[in-house]
Amino acid sequence: MPQYTSGEQALKPVKSALRIRLWYVAVMLIFGIFLVRLFYLQIIRHDYYSNVANIGHIKQYEIPAKRGVIRAYNADVVVPLVLNQTLYTIYADPSIVKEHEKSALMLASALKGDAATYERQLRTKDTRYVVIARKVSKEQKNTILDKKHKGIGAQEQQYRTYPNGALAAQLLGFVNNDSKGVYGIEQALNQMLSGKPGKLKAVTDVHGVPLAANTGNILIEPVAGQDAVLTIDVSMQKQLEDILRTGLEQARTHKGSAVILDANTGAVKAMANLPSYDPANYSQVDNADLFTNASVSEPIEVGSVMKPLTAAAALDKGVVQPGSSFYNNSRYTVDGYTITNVEEDGGPGTRDIADILNLSLNTGATWLLMKMGGSNDHITQEGREAWHNYMTNHYMFGKATGIEQGYEAAGSVPDPNKGYARNLTYANTSFGQAMTATTLQMAAAYAAALNGGTYYKPSLVAGLMAADGKMIAKAPEVVKAQVVDPSVSDELQPLMENVVTKHRFKHKFDQTTYSVGGKTGTAQIADPNGGYYADEYNGSYVGFVGGDKPQYVIALNVIKPKIPGYAGSQAAQPIFGDLAHMLLDKFNVTPRGR
Numbered sequence: 402m403p404q405y406t407s408g409e410q411a412l413k414p415v416k417s418a419l420r421i422r423l424w425y426v427a428v429m430l431i432f433g434i435f436l437v438r439l440f441y442l443q444i445i446r447h448d449y450y451s452n453v454a455n456i457g458h459i460k461q462y463e464i465p466a467k468r469g470v471i472r473a474y475n476a477d478v479v480v481p482l483v484l485n486q487t488l489y490t491i492y493a494d495p496s497i498v499k500e501h502e503k504s505a506l507m508l509a510s511a512l513k514g515d516a517a518t519y520e521r522q523l524r525t526k527d528t529r530y531v532v533i534a535r536k537v538s539k540e541q542k543n544t545i546l547d548k549k550h551k552g553i554g555a556q557e558q559q560y561r562t563y564p565n566g567a568l569a570a571q572l573l574g575f576v577n578n579d580s581k582g583v584y585g586i587e588q589a590l591n592q593m594l595s596g597k598p599g600k601l602k603a604v605t606d607v608h609g610v611p612l613a614a615n616t617g618n619i620l621i622e623p624v625a626g627q628d629a630v631l632t633i634d635v636s637m638q639k640q641l642e643d644i645l646r647t648g649l650e651q652a653r654t655h656k657g658s659a660v661i662l663d664a665n666t667g668a669v670k671a672m673a674n675l676p677s678y679d680p681a682n683y684s685q686v687d688n689a690d691l692f693t694n695a696s697v698s699e700p701i702e703v704g705s706v707m708k709p710l711t712a713a714a715a716l717d718k719g720v721v722q723p724g725s726s727f728y729n730n731s732r733y734t735v736d737g738y739t740i741t742n743v744e745e746d747g748g749p750g751t752r753d754i755a756d757i758l759n760l761s762l763n764t765g766a767t768w769l770l771m772k773m774g775g776s777n778d779h780i781t782q783e784g785r786e787a788w789h790n791y792m793t794n795h796y797m798f799g800k801a802t803g804i805e806q807g808y809e810a811a812g813s814v815p816d817p818n819k820g821y822a823r824n825l826t827y828a829n830t831s832f833g834q835a836m837t838a839t840t841l842q843m844a845a846a847y848a849a850a851l852n853g854g855t856y857y858k859p860s861l862v863a864g865l866m867a868a869d870g871k872m873i874a875k876a877p878e879v880v881k882a883q884v885v886d887p888s889v890s891d892e893l894q895p896l897m898e899n900v901v902t903k904h905r906f907k908h909k910f911d912q913t914t915y916s917v918g919g920k921t922g923t924a925q926i927a928d929p930n931g932g933y934y935a936d937e938y939n940g941s942y943v944g945f946v947g948g949d950k951p952q953y954v955i956a957l958n959v960i961k962p963k964i965p966g967y968a969g970s971q972a973a974q975p976i977f978g979d980l981a982h983m984l985l986d987k988f989n990v991t992p993r994g995r
Contacts, residue, residue, distance in 0.1 A: 465580055466596030468559055469626035471573065471587075474863070475635040479872070482631065483573060483587075485559045489542040491533040495525045497552030504550045508533060511544045523552075535578065536560060561587075567679045569638050571694040572672050572861065574807060575680040584692045586629070586861060588807030593865070596626035628866035632668035637661060640983050641671040645957070648976035649675055652940070652962035658696040658840045659957035661980070664848040664945060666877040667857025669804070670953065672696050672841070693808055700812035700837035701958060704922030704969060705761045706943040707833030711769050712754050713850045713893050714791040717885040720772040723892045726753040727768045727777070735780060736825040740767055743923075743967065758920060759900050766831040780824040785817035788827060795884045796846035797856060798838050804859045812838040833922055833941075844956035847943050849884040850893060851951045856881040894918060894951065897944065904970070906978040910985075914992050916951065917981055919944020921969030926961070937961055940968030942977040946984050948991040955980050 471483035491512070498504055505520035512519075512534050525531050533553070537545075542555045561576050574585025582591035600620040641659055649657045661671040674695040678686050686692070693699070715721045729752040733740045746760050757765030771777060774784020792798045792814050799814035814836050815826050829835035838846075841859055849856035858878040865873050885893075897918025901910060910917040922941035925933035940959040945951035955977055962972035984990055 464599035464621075464623045465557070465559055466598050466623040467625040468561070468576065468580075468596065469590075469594040469866075470628045471594075471631065472628060472866075473631040473633040473635050473638075479630055480635060481564055482569065482633075482635070484562045484564065486562045487539075488535075488558060488560050489537040489539065490535050490556045490558050491537050491542065491545060492554055492556060493523055493531045493533055494529050494552040494554075495523055495531055496529055498523045499551055504553060507548050507550060508545065508553070511541050512537065561680070563679075563681050565635065565639075566681075567677060568635070568642065569633060569673070570677045570680045571674050571692065572633070572806070573680060574692070575683045577683075584807045585694055586631070586805055589805040590629055590862070594626040594629065597624040599623035630863045630866065630872055631861050632663075632670060632863045633672070633861065634670050634988070637984075637988060638671040638673065640987075641980065642673045642675075644976060644979045644983065645673050646675055648972075648979065649959065649962075651975065652959050652964045652968075652972035654960060654962045654972070656695075656960040657958055657976075658699070659955070659976070659980070660696050660840050660844045661984070662841075662844040662848055662859065662954045662956070664852045664947070664951045664954045665857075667845065667848065667859045668863065668877070669841075669859055669861050672861075694806050696840040697802070697804055697806045697809045698839070700810050700839045700842070701939055701960075702836065702924045702927065703833040703838050703843055703958075704924030704939065704941050705763075705766075705832055706843060706920050706922035706941045706956075706969075707831065707836075708758055708761065708766050709893060709897055709920050709943075710791075710796055710846055710850060711766050711788070711831045712757065712896065713885050713889050714788060714795070715769040715772055716754075716889045716892055717791075718773055718787065720775075721754065721769065723754055723896065726751050727765070728752075729756075729762060729764055729768075731764060733764050733767050733828070735767070735828050736822040738822070738825050740764060740825075740828055755896055755899050758896055759903050761921065763832045767828045770828060770831040780827060782818065785823060785827045788831065789814065789817040792830070792836065795856075795881065796842075796849065797880065798836065798842060798846070802841060802845060802859045804841060805861045810839060812836070812842060833924060840956050840958050843941075843943050844954045847945065847956065848951075848954045849881070851890050851897075851945055851954070853887040853890050853950075854882065854884045855879055856884050894945075901944065904974065907975060908978065908982055910981070915985055915990060916947045916949070916993065917944065917985075918951075919955075919974075919977055919981075921967070921974055923967045923969040938968040940971070940973035942969060942973035944977055944981065946981050946990055948993045952990050953984055953988075955984075 468485055470481055472479050473482050501520050501523045504523055505516045508519045509516035519533060522531050522533055545553065546555055572585050574583055574587035576582050576587055582588045582594060599622050641661060645657055645659050649655060655676055658674045660669060662669055676691060678691045730749045731742055731746055740763050742763050743761060746762055752762060752765060770784050770788055771780055773787040774781030799812055801809045801811045817827060820826060826835045845859050858880050862875055864875045867873050894916060897920060898912055898916060901917050901919050902912060919942055924939050926937040926939060928934050940962055943956045945954050957973055957976055959968060959972040962968050964971050
């Protein structure tokens with residue numbers, strides 16, 4: 402009889418074939434996934450994983466660019482103020498170091514340091530980079546690397562050196578351990594001075610010890626930074642610092658600032674602050690305030706040195722003439738407060754603009770403000786707004802000058818139409834209180850008022866050095882023309898000469914040969930809790946030297962002098978006198994009629 406299978410038995414071969422097909426598809430799918438993953442790893446992510454695979458054998462380092470040198474003038478010769486010195490940083494990779502005690506002893510012998518400290522550094526966890534020592538000499542570096550201790554290496558680094566020591570320290574600033582310029586010129590021009598770093602590929606063994614160091618390991622060549630030439634005259638800077646130091650000692654204070662500005666270009670010829678510091682040893686300075694250039698970063702209420710600028714504004718508006726006069730009764734009542742003069746104001750009587758400056762009359766400055774508002778006996782909104790316009794848009798107070806310095810401050814000018822007792826506030830601004838300005842801002846404003854009416858942007862950079870070693874000069878930058886009419890400059894110059902002639906200086910000035918003018922300022926110091934201290938003052942002086950036209954403007958502040966008398970005349974004026982004679986005697990001031 403024929404044999405027959407059941408339906409269930411007939412399906413078994415079919416199911417087996419289906420399972421085989423399914424397994425085949427699954428295997429091919431898995432194989433496809435591996436192929437795609439392999440393509441992703443080997444083709445798309447090849448560079449990344451190649452770098453990861455080689456991380457223990459190939460290390461990339463940044464090659465610091467040679468930082469630009471900073472130069473300045475010494476008479477007509479350009480000389481260096483800041484140079485570079487090549488030293489080394491010794492570092493360790495604690496994950497590679499094996500013989501901690503032995504390596505620490507080796508480092509102590511080469512660096513003359515403490516072995517226990519080095520051993521603690523070598524055992525640092527969770528890091529691949531520990532700085533062991535900075536500013537290491539080439540000889541010490543070679544001694545260390547010759548020992549070939551695992552995980553210890555060296556990196557070349559440029560450090561700043563200062564041929565003139567601490568000269569102009571706050572003006573220059575310094576370069577920190579991260580090779581970044583901070584404060585002064587170093588901060589303001591950091592990008593230009595820094596250049597562009599290169600890349601070094603150092604081949605090492607499995608222990609991290611370099612196998613080769615040659616030009617073949619350089620991936621990208623560094624680009625050196627540009628050299629800068631400053632407007633500073635080195636000899637003038639040295640003498641300014643010496644005179645300021647002596648003057649502060651005589652005034653029995655330790656803090657002050659001074660600026661000498663070219664009245665006809667805005668170039669800063671010298672700028673100094675005390676106390677100062679040694680930039681070669683900046684890390685030893687405990688008080689960070691010493692790093693700031695107070696001449697540009699610390700605005701103060703300037704006092705009566707504002708009065709010539711108030712007079713110039715009134716003359717420019719045409720509301721007064723040089724011979725205009727008013728009756729001075731030695732006081733004005735404004736917003737319920739009394740404005741008075743110093744005791745030596747000569748008493749009630751008719752006074753002109755020359756008297757306002759010579760006798761430093763607060764009432765006279767207030768009268769000039771009244772005249773700017775079209776009144777003879779009270780302050781108006783028109784007067785406040787006119788004077789605000791001159792302060793902010795002519796003399797540029799309340800605005801940073803843009804000089805090449807870190808941390809420049811703008812100072813402050815009150816709103817003419819806001820706040821309590823606005824008329825009193827603006828009366829105070831007319832004689833230099835209730836507003837603030839830096840030493841540099843005062844110098845720049847005076848230069849504009851005296852040079853025919855051009856406000857030049859103050860600058861410390863004379864030019865940049867091109868690749869061929871020639872300087873690309875930087876032209877003076879005009880911020881505003883017609884600050885005042887040229888005729889006002891001609892009127893202001895003899896008014897300020899008159900102040901110098903009628904005040905006592907240690908050595909007299911020959912006004913027939915040269916033109917020397919100026920104005921003292923004594924300002925009360927504001928109490929942070931409101932009002933002013935009764936017995937603390939700052940002294941200021943702003944003036945000029947020249948021939949037919951002012952050539953240099955000198956501005957200086959003496960902070961909290963302890964010498965008896967008015968701070969402006971007793972503390973600041975003698976310093977101005979010495980600086981003016983220094984310029985006349987040694988720096989080619991052009992006499993009258995030439």
